[in-house]
Amino acid sequence: EVQIVDSGGGLVQPGGSLRLSCGASGFTFSSYAMSWVRQAPGKGLEWVSTITGSGYTIYYADSVKGRFTISRDNSKKMLYLQMNSLRAEDTAVYFCAKAHYGDSGFDFWGQGTLVTVSS
C-alpha cells in the first residue's frame, strides 16, 4: 500500500527558514517524480516544485524560485523542501505528491503540513 507522510510545518517569522519532509513507502521511490503543491487558507491549489526520480531535473514555480530548494534521498525514500526567506504569502498547507507516471498527474498525496509565516 502506498503511503506518503508530510511533516515539518510550523510557525516561522518572515525572513525565516523551514524544512519540510515527506516520507514514502509502498512503491519504488526512485522510479517516480515527486512534487510539492501548496494551498493557502481558503484558496486553490498551487504547484510549487517537482523533482524527477533520479533527482537530476528540478522545476520550480516562479513564486518560489531562488528561495525554495527541493531535494530527495532515494536511499531513505524521503523528499524535502528547504524554504528560505519566507514571506507571509507562503502561508499554506504544503502537500507532497507522487507522480502517476510520466506527465499524467499526481496519484498519491500526503495529508499536508501547515506552514504559517507570521511575526
Next chain:
Amino acid sequence: DIQLTQSPSFLSASVGDRVTITCRASQDISSYLAWYQQKPGKAPKLLIYAASTLQSGVPSRFSGSGSGTEFTLTISSLQPEDFATYYCQQLNSYRYTFGQGTKLEIK
C-alpha cells in the same frame, strides 16, 4: 506560463443531476490534463488523467473529454459524496499549473 480557466467557479446541483465543468487552457496542451476532487481538510484525489482516462478505483459516473485548449469533466448522476471542489491541472509544460477550482454545492 500556461493559464487554466475553469467555469463555472461555483455550481449548485441536486443528487441525480448531470453536471459538466469546463477547463480552458491559454495554449495548446494536447491531452496533458488531469482532474482532481478535493473535500474540505483533505488532500486532492486524482480522478482523470490524460484528459479522458479514468483513474483506477474512480466511479464510472466520472468522465473527461477534450484536447488542445478545451476540456470537460462530466459527472453523469451526482451522488451525495460528489459535492466537493474540482480542479484541473495541466502537465504539458513543466510549470504544472492548476485551474482556480469549481465548488460543487448541494442545491
